[in-house]
Amino acid sequence: MITKRLKTIADLIPKDSSVIDIGTDHAYLPIYLYQNNISKDITATDVSQNVLKSSLNNLTKYNLNNKISLVLADGFKNIGKIYDVAVIAGMGTSTIKKILDTKKLPEILIIQSNNDHYELRKYMQDLGYKITKEVVIKDGKHYYVIIKYERGSDNLSESELLFGKSQNKEYFKYLIEQFNYIHSKSQDKQYLNYINILQSIIEKIPENY
Ligand SMILES: C[S@@+](CC[C@H](N)C(=O)[O-])C[C@H]1O[C@@H](n2cnc3c(N)ncnc32)[C@H](O)[C@@H]1O
Known part of the structure:
Protein backbone atom coordinates (compact mmCIF):
# COMPACT_ATOMS: atom_id res chain seq x y z
CA MET A 1 0.00 0.00 0.00
CA ILE A 2 2.73 2.48 0.88
CA THR A 3 4.47 4.23 -2.01
CA LYS A 4 8.24 4.43 -2.41
CA ARG A 5 7.97 8.17 -1.66
CA LEU A 6 6.17 7.66 1.67
CA LYS A 7 8.45 4.74 2.60
CA THR A 8 11.48 7.00 2.04
CA ILE A 9 9.92 9.57 4.37
CA ALA A 10 9.18 6.88 6.98
CA ASP A 11 12.81 5.71 6.87
CA LEU A 12 13.94 9.21 7.94
CA ILE A 13 11.87 9.18 11.15
CA PRO A 14 13.78 8.16 14.29
CA LYS A 15 12.18 5.18 16.04
CA ASP A 16 9.81 6.00 18.93
CA SER A 17 9.54 9.71 18.13
CA SER A 18 6.19 11.42 18.48
CA VAL A 19 5.05 12.30 14.96
CA ILE A 20 2.54 14.66 13.41
CA ASP A 21 1.68 14.18 9.75
CA ILE A 22 0.28 17.49 8.52
CA GLY A 23 -1.98 17.06 5.48
CA THR A 24 -2.22 13.30 5.85
CA ASP A 25 -4.85 12.70 3.15
CA HIS A 26 -5.42 8.89 3.23
CA ALA A 27 -3.34 8.50 6.42
CA TYR A 28 -1.09 5.98 4.66
CA LEU A 29 2.08 7.26 6.34
CA PRO A 30 0.67 7.17 9.91
CA ILE A 31 -0.70 3.66 9.32
CA TYR A 32 2.70 2.48 8.07
CA LEU A 33 4.52 4.10 11.01
CA TYR A 34 2.22 2.43 13.51
CA GLN A 35 2.19 -1.01 11.86
CA ASN A 36 5.97 -1.05 11.54
CA ASN A 37 6.59 0.01 15.15
CA ILE A 38 8.33 3.20 14.11
CA SER A 39 6.03 5.24 16.34
CA LYS A 40 3.02 4.64 18.55
CA ASP A 41 2.49 8.36 19.22
CA ILE A 42 1.06 9.64 15.96
CA THR A 43 -1.29 12.44 15.03
CA ALA A 44 -2.63 12.72 11.50
CA THR A 45 -4.16 16.03 10.46
CA ASP A 46 -5.81 17.54 7.46
CA VAL A 47 -7.42 20.87 6.70
CA SER A 48 -10.25 19.19 4.78
CA GLN A 49 -13.16 17.54 6.58
CA ASN A 50 -13.89 15.50 3.45
CA VAL A 51 -10.37 14.18 3.24
CA LEU A 52 -10.51 13.20 6.90
CA LYS A 53 -13.47 10.94 6.13
CA SER A 54 -11.25 8.83 3.90
CA SER A 55 -8.44 8.93 6.49
CA LEU A 56 -10.92 7.66 9.09
CA ASN A 57 -12.11 4.89 6.75
CA ASN A 58 -8.53 3.71 6.36
CA LEU A 59 -7.83 3.84 10.09
CA THR A 60 -11.00 1.85 10.70
CA LYS A 61 -10.01 -0.67 8.03
CA TYR A 62 -6.77 -1.38 9.90
CA ASN A 63 -8.37 -1.15 13.35
CA LEU A 64 -6.25 1.86 14.24
CA ASN A 65 -8.86 4.53 14.89
CA ASN A 66 -8.20 4.53 18.62
CA LYS A 67 -4.42 4.27 18.13
CA ILE A 68 -3.75 7.18 15.76
CA SER A 69 -5.25 10.62 16.51
CA LEU A 70 -7.04 12.27 13.65
CA VAL A 71 -7.44 16.05 13.83
CA LEU A 72 -9.08 18.61 11.59
CA ALA A 73 -6.53 21.42 11.51
CA ASP A 74 -5.02 24.07 9.29
CA GLY A 75 -1.31 23.43 9.74
CA PHE A 76 -0.35 23.60 13.42
CA LYS A 77 -3.43 25.63 14.42
CA ASN A 78 -5.53 23.70 17.03
CA ILE A 79 -2.47 21.57 17.81
CA GLY A 80 -1.50 21.91 21.47
CA LYS A 81 1.48 19.62 21.78
CA ILE A 82 4.99 20.00 20.34
CA TYR A 83 5.98 16.81 18.52
CA ASP A 84 9.47 15.38 17.97
CA VAL A 85 8.89 15.14 14.23
CA ALA A 86 6.51 16.81 11.79
CA VAL A 87 6.05 15.54 8.25
CA ILE A 88 4.75 17.93 5.61
CA ALA A 89 4.59 16.18 2.27
CA GLY A 90 2.90 16.41 -1.10
CA MET A 91 2.24 20.16 -1.06
CA GLY A 92 3.78 23.22 -2.68
CA THR A 93 6.37 25.44 -0.99
CA SER A 94 4.01 28.40 -0.52
CA THR A 95 1.52 26.21 1.43
CA ILE A 96 4.38 24.65 3.40
CA LYS A 97 5.72 28.10 4.34
CA LYS A 98 2.28 29.12 5.65
CA ILE A 99 2.10 25.92 7.72
CA LEU A 100 5.56 26.61 9.16
CA ASP A 101 4.48 30.04 10.40
CA THR A 102 3.94 28.83 13.97
CA LYS A 103 5.68 28.65 17.35
CA LYS A 104 4.94 24.92 17.63
CA LEU A 105 7.72 23.70 15.35
CA PRO A 106 9.45 20.43 16.26
CA GLU A 107 13.16 19.55 16.40
CA ILE A 108 12.84 17.53 13.20
CA LEU A 109 10.90 18.40 10.08
CA ILE A 110 10.63 16.11 7.08
CA ILE A 111 9.50 18.05 4.07
CA GLN A 112 8.64 16.91 0.57
CA SER A 113 7.62 19.90 -1.49
CA ASN A 114 6.34 19.56 -5.02
CA ASN A 115 7.98 22.77 -6.23
CA ASP A 116 10.23 25.80 -5.55
CA HIS A 117 12.98 23.91 -3.72
CA TYR A 118 15.34 26.90 -3.84
CA GLU A 119 12.76 28.99 -2.00
CA LEU A 120 12.12 26.18 0.49
CA ARG A 121 15.83 25.64 1.29
CA LYS A 122 16.37 29.36 1.74
CA TYR A 123 13.30 29.72 3.95
CA MET A 124 14.28 26.77 6.14
CA GLN A 125 17.83 28.06 6.56
CA ASP A 126 16.46 31.47 7.63
CA LEU A 127 14.03 29.72 10.00
CA GLY A 128 16.96 28.08 11.83
CA TYR A 129 16.94 24.57 10.39
CA LYS A 130 19.78 22.66 8.77
CA ILE A 131 19.56 19.86 6.24
CA THR A 132 20.69 16.60 7.86
CA LYS A 133 19.66 14.39 4.94
CA GLU A 134 18.36 15.03 1.46
CA VAL A 135 17.15 12.20 -0.72
CA VAL A 136 15.82 12.37 -4.26
CA ILE A 137 13.88 9.34 -5.41
CA LYS A 138 12.05 8.42 -8.58
CA ASP A 139 8.61 6.97 -7.92
CA GLY A 140 6.75 6.14 -11.11
CA LYS A 141 7.42 8.94 -13.58
CA HIS A 142 8.27 11.59 -11.00
CA TYR A 143 11.28 12.63 -9.01
CA TYR A 144 10.63 13.65 -5.40
CA VAL A 145 12.94 15.76 -3.25
CA ILE A 146 12.66 14.71 0.39
CA ILE A 147 14.54 16.76 2.97
CA LYS A 148 15.14 16.01 6.63
CA TYR A 149 15.72 19.15 8.70
CA GLU A 150 16.89 19.51 12.27
CA ARG A 151 17.15 22.70 14.27
CA GLY A 152 20.52 24.32 13.67
CA SER A 153 22.35 26.68 11.39
CA ASP A 154 23.21 26.00 7.78
CA ASN A 155 25.18 28.06 5.33
CA LEU A 156 24.18 26.59 1.99
CA SER A 157 26.09 27.64 -1.11
CA GLU A 158 24.15 28.98 -4.09
CA SER A 159 24.47 25.60 -5.80
CA GLU A 160 23.17 23.78 -2.69
CA LEU A 161 20.24 26.22 -2.46
CA LEU A 162 19.46 25.52 -6.10
CA PHE A 163 19.98 21.77 -6.27
CA GLY A 164 20.26 20.54 -2.71
CA LYS A 165 22.48 18.02 -1.01
CA SER A 166 21.38 14.74 -2.59
C1 LIG B 1 -1.49 15.87 -2.10
S1 LIG B 1 -2.03 15.56 -0.48
C2 LIG B 1 -0.56 14.83 0.21
C3 LIG B 1 -0.94 13.77 1.20
C4 LIG B 1 0.23 13.14 1.96
N1 LIG B 1 0.87 14.10 2.84
C5 LIG B 1 1.23 12.58 1.01
O1 LIG B 1 2.34 13.12 0.92
O2 LIG B 1 0.92 11.60 0.33
C6 LIG B 1 -2.04 17.15 0.30
C7 LIG B 1 -2.96 17.16 1.53
O3 LIG B 1 -2.64 18.30 2.32
C8 LIG B 1 -3.83 18.85 2.82
N2 LIG B 1 -3.53 20.25 3.19
C9 LIG B 1 -3.32 21.30 2.37
N3 LIG B 1 -3.08 22.42 3.08
C10 LIG B 1 -3.13 22.06 4.38
C11 LIG B 1 -2.97 22.77 5.62
N4 LIG B 1 -2.74 24.08 5.63
N5 LIG B 1 -3.08 22.09 6.77
C12 LIG B 1 -3.35 20.74 6.77
N6 LIG B 1 -3.53 20.03 5.64
C13 LIG B 1 -3.40 20.67 4.46
C14 LIG B 1 -4.83 18.66 1.70
O4 LIG B 1 -6.16 18.71 2.17
C15 LIG B 1 -4.43 17.27 1.17
O5 LIG B 1 -5.15 16.24 1.80
Whole structure:
Protein backbone atom coordinates (compact mmCIF):
# COMPACT_ATOMS: atom_id res chain seq x y z
CA MET A 1 0.00 0.00 0.00
CA ILE A 2 2.73 2.48 0.88
CA THR A 3 4.47 4.23 -2.01
CA LYS A 4 8.24 4.43 -2.41
CA ARG A 5 7.97 8.17 -1.66
CA LEU A 6 6.17 7.66 1.67
CA LYS A 7 8.45 4.74 2.60
CA THR A 8 11.48 7.00 2.04
CA ILE A 9 9.92 9.57 4.37
CA ALA A 10 9.18 6.88 6.98
CA ASP A 11 12.81 5.71 6.87
CA LEU A 12 13.94 9.21 7.94
CA ILE A 13 11.87 9.18 11.15
CA PRO A 14 13.78 8.16 14.29
CA LYS A 15 12.18 5.18 16.04
CA ASP A 16 9.81 6.00 18.93
CA SER A 17 9.54 9.71 18.13
CA SER A 18 6.19 11.42 18.48
CA VAL A 19 5.05 12.30 14.96
CA ILE A 20 2.54 14.66 13.41
CA ASP A 21 1.68 14.18 9.75
CA ILE A 22 0.28 17.49 8.52
CA GLY A 23 -1.98 17.06 5.48
CA THR A 24 -2.22 13.30 5.85
CA ASP A 25 -4.85 12.70 3.15
CA HIS A 26 -5.42 8.89 3.23
CA ALA A 27 -3.34 8.50 6.42
CA TYR A 28 -1.09 5.98 4.66
CA LEU A 29 2.08 7.26 6.34
CA PRO A 30 0.67 7.17 9.91
CA ILE A 31 -0.70 3.66 9.32
CA TYR A 32 2.70 2.48 8.07
CA LEU A 33 4.52 4.10 11.01
CA TYR A 34 2.22 2.43 13.51
CA GLN A 35 2.19 -1.01 11.86
CA ASN A 36 5.97 -1.05 11.54
CA ASN A 37 6.59 0.01 15.15
CA ILE A 38 8.33 3.20 14.11
CA SER A 39 6.03 5.24 16.34
CA LYS A 40 3.02 4.64 18.55
CA ASP A 41 2.49 8.36 19.22
CA ILE A 42 1.06 9.64 15.96
CA THR A 43 -1.29 12.44 15.03
CA ALA A 44 -2.63 12.72 11.50
CA THR A 45 -4.16 16.03 10.46
CA ASP A 46 -5.81 17.54 7.46
CA VAL A 47 -7.42 20.87 6.70
CA SER A 48 -10.25 19.19 4.78
CA GLN A 49 -13.16 17.54 6.58
CA ASN A 50 -13.89 15.50 3.45
CA VAL A 51 -10.37 14.18 3.24
CA LEU A 52 -10.51 13.20 6.90
CA LYS A 53 -13.47 10.94 6.13
CA SER A 54 -11.25 8.83 3.90
CA SER A 55 -8.44 8.93 6.49
CA LEU A 56 -10.92 7.66 9.09
CA ASN A 57 -12.11 4.89 6.75
CA ASN A 58 -8.53 3.71 6.36
CA LEU A 59 -7.83 3.84 10.09
CA THR A 60 -11.00 1.85 10.70
CA LYS A 61 -10.01 -0.67 8.03
CA TYR A 62 -6.77 -1.38 9.90
CA ASN A 63 -8.37 -1.15 13.35
CA LEU A 64 -6.25 1.86 14.24
CA ASN A 65 -8.86 4.53 14.89
CA ASN A 66 -8.20 4.53 18.62
CA LYS A 67 -4.42 4.27 18.13
CA ILE A 68 -3.75 7.18 15.76
CA SER A 69 -5.25 10.62 16.51
CA LEU A 70 -7.04 12.27 13.65
CA VAL A 71 -7.44 16.05 13.83
CA LEU A 72 -9.08 18.61 11.59
CA ALA A 73 -6.53 21.42 11.51
CA ASP A 74 -5.02 24.07 9.29
CA GLY A 75 -1.31 23.43 9.74
CA PHE A 76 -0.35 23.60 13.42
CA LYS A 77 -3.43 25.63 14.42
CA ASN A 78 -5.53 23.70 17.03
CA ILE A 79 -2.47 21.57 17.81
CA GLY A 80 -1.50 21.91 21.47
CA LYS A 81 1.48 19.62 21.78
CA ILE A 82 4.99 20.00 20.34
CA TYR A 83 5.98 16.81 18.52
CA ASP A 84 9.47 15.38 17.97
CA VAL A 85 8.89 15.14 14.23
CA ALA A 86 6.51 16.81 11.79
CA VAL A 87 6.05 15.54 8.25
CA ILE A 88 4.75 17.93 5.61
CA ALA A 89 4.59 16.18 2.27
CA GLY A 90 2.90 16.41 -1.10
CA MET A 91 2.24 20.16 -1.06
CA GLY A 92 3.78 23.22 -2.68
CA THR A 93 6.37 25.44 -0.99
CA SER A 94 4.01 28.40 -0.52
CA THR A 95 1.52 26.21 1.43
CA ILE A 96 4.38 24.65 3.40
CA LYS A 97 5.72 28.10 4.34
CA LYS A 98 2.28 29.12 5.65
CA ILE A 99 2.10 25.92 7.72
CA LEU A 100 5.56 26.61 9.16
CA ASP A 101 4.48 30.04 10.40
CA THR A 102 3.94 28.83 13.97
CA LYS A 103 5.68 28.65 17.35
CA LYS A 104 4.94 24.92 17.63
CA LEU A 105 7.72 23.70 15.35
CA PRO A 106 9.45 20.43 16.26
CA GLU A 107 13.16 19.55 16.40
CA ILE A 108 12.84 17.53 13.20
CA LEU A 109 10.90 18.40 10.08
CA ILE A 110 10.63 16.11 7.08
CA ILE A 111 9.50 18.05 4.07
CA GLN A 112 8.64 16.91 0.57
CA SER A 113 7.62 19.90 -1.49
CA ASN A 114 6.34 19.56 -5.02
CA ASN A 115 7.98 22.77 -6.23
CA ASP A 116 10.23 25.80 -5.55
CA HIS A 117 12.98 23.91 -3.72
CA TYR A 118 15.34 26.90 -3.84
CA GLU A 119 12.76 28.99 -2.00
CA LEU A 120 12.12 26.18 0.49
CA ARG A 121 15.83 25.64 1.29
CA LYS A 122 16.37 29.36 1.74
CA TYR A 123 13.30 29.72 3.95
CA MET A 124 14.28 26.77 6.14
CA GLN A 125 17.83 28.06 6.56
CA ASP A 126 16.46 31.47 7.63
CA LEU A 127 14.03 29.72 10.00
CA GLY A 128 16.96 28.08 11.83
CA TYR A 129 16.94 24.57 10.39
CA LYS A 130 19.78 22.66 8.77
CA ILE A 131 19.56 19.86 6.24
CA THR A 132 20.69 16.60 7.86
CA LYS A 133 19.66 14.39 4.94
CA GLU A 134 18.36 15.03 1.46
CA VAL A 135 17.15 12.20 -0.72
CA VAL A 136 15.82 12.37 -4.26
CA ILE A 137 13.88 9.34 -5.41
CA LYS A 138 12.05 8.42 -8.58
CA ASP A 139 8.61 6.97 -7.92
CA GLY A 140 6.75 6.14 -11.11
CA LYS A 141 7.42 8.94 -13.58
CA HIS A 142 8.27 11.59 -11.00
CA TYR A 143 11.28 12.63 -9.01
CA TYR A 144 10.63 13.65 -5.40
CA VAL A 145 12.94 15.76 -3.25
CA ILE A 146 12.66 14.71 0.39
CA ILE A 147 14.54 16.76 2.97
CA LYS A 148 15.14 16.01 6.63
CA TYR A 149 15.72 19.15 8.70
CA GLU A 150 16.89 19.51 12.27
CA ARG A 151 17.15 22.70 14.27
CA GLY A 152 20.52 24.32 13.67
CA SER A 153 22.35 26.68 11.39
CA ASP A 154 23.21 26.00 7.78
CA ASN A 155 25.18 28.06 5.33
CA LEU A 156 24.18 26.59 1.99
CA SER A 157 26.09 27.64 -1.11
CA GLU A 158 24.15 28.98 -4.09
CA SER A 159 24.47 25.60 -5.80
CA GLU A 160 23.17 23.78 -2.69
CA LEU A 161 20.24 26.22 -2.46
CA LEU A 162 19.46 25.52 -6.10
CA PHE A 163 19.98 21.77 -6.27
CA GLY A 164 20.26 20.54 -2.71
CA LYS A 165 22.48 18.02 -1.01
CA SER A 166 21.38 14.74 -2.59
CA GLN A 167 23.86 12.73 -4.62
CA ASN A 168 21.36 11.48 -7.18
CA LYS A 169 23.21 11.66 -10.51
CA GLU A 170 20.20 10.44 -12.50
CA TYR A 171 18.11 13.29 -11.11
CA PHE A 172 20.75 15.87 -11.97
CA LYS A 173 21.04 14.45 -15.51
CA TYR A 174 17.26 14.65 -15.81
CA LEU A 175 17.39 18.33 -14.74
CA ILE A 176 20.10 19.01 -17.34
CA GLU A 177 17.83 17.53 -20.03
CA GLN A 178 14.94 19.70 -18.84
CA PHE A 179 17.07 22.85 -18.78
CA ASN A 180 18.52 22.10 -22.22
CA TYR A 181 14.99 21.86 -23.55
CA ILE A 182 13.85 25.06 -21.84
CA HIS A 183 16.94 26.88 -23.08
CA SER A 184 16.35 25.69 -26.66
CA LYS A 185 12.84 27.19 -26.49
CA SER A 186 13.56 30.37 -24.53
CA GLN A 187 17.26 31.12 -25.24
CA ASP A 188 17.39 32.22 -21.61
CA LYS A 189 21.10 32.03 -20.63
CA GLN A 190 20.21 31.41 -16.99
CA TYR A 191 19.53 27.78 -17.94
CA LEU A 192 23.04 27.38 -19.35
CA ASN A 193 24.33 28.59 -16.01
CA TYR A 194 22.19 25.96 -14.22
CA ILE A 195 23.50 23.26 -16.57
CA ASN A 196 27.12 24.25 -15.77
CA ILE A 197 26.40 24.11 -12.04
CA LEU A 198 24.76 20.69 -12.41
CA GLN A 199 27.69 19.37 -14.45
CA SER A 200 30.14 20.41 -11.77
CA ILE A 201 27.94 18.79 -9.07
CA ILE A 202 27.87 15.53 -11.06
CA GLU A 203 31.68 15.56 -11.48
CA LYS A 204 32.11 15.65 -7.71
CA ILE A 205 29.85 12.64 -7.02
CA PRO A 206 31.97 9.51 -6.49
CA GLU A 207 31.86 6.98 -9.37
CA ASN A 208 30.10 4.18 -7.49
CA TYR A 209 27.55 6.42 -5.75
C1 LIG B 1 -1.49 15.87 -2.10
S1 LIG B 1 -2.03 15.56 -0.48
C2 LIG B 1 -0.56 14.83 0.21
C3 LIG B 1 -0.94 13.77 1.20
C4 LIG B 1 0.23 13.14 1.96
N1 LIG B 1 0.87 14.10 2.84
C5 LIG B 1 1.23 12.58 1.01
O1 LIG B 1 2.34 13.12 0.92
O2 LIG B 1 0.92 11.60 0.33
C6 LIG B 1 -2.04 17.15 0.30
C7 LIG B 1 -2.96 17.16 1.53
O3 LIG B 1 -2.64 18.30 2.32
C8 LIG B 1 -3.83 18.85 2.82
N2 LIG B 1 -3.53 20.25 3.19
C9 LIG B 1 -3.32 21.30 2.37
N3 LIG B 1 -3.08 22.42 3.08
C10 LIG B 1 -3.13 22.06 4.38
C11 LIG B 1 -2.97 22.77 5.62
N4 LIG B 1 -2.74 24.08 5.63
N5 LIG B 1 -3.08 22.09 6.77
C12 LIG B 1 -3.35 20.74 6.77
N6 LIG B 1 -3.53 20.03 5.64
C13 LIG B 1 -3.40 20.67 4.46
C14 LIG B 1 -4.83 18.66 1.70
O4 LIG B 1 -6.16 18.71 2.17
C15 LIG B 1 -4.43 17.27 1.17
O5 LIG B 1 -5.15 16.24 1.80
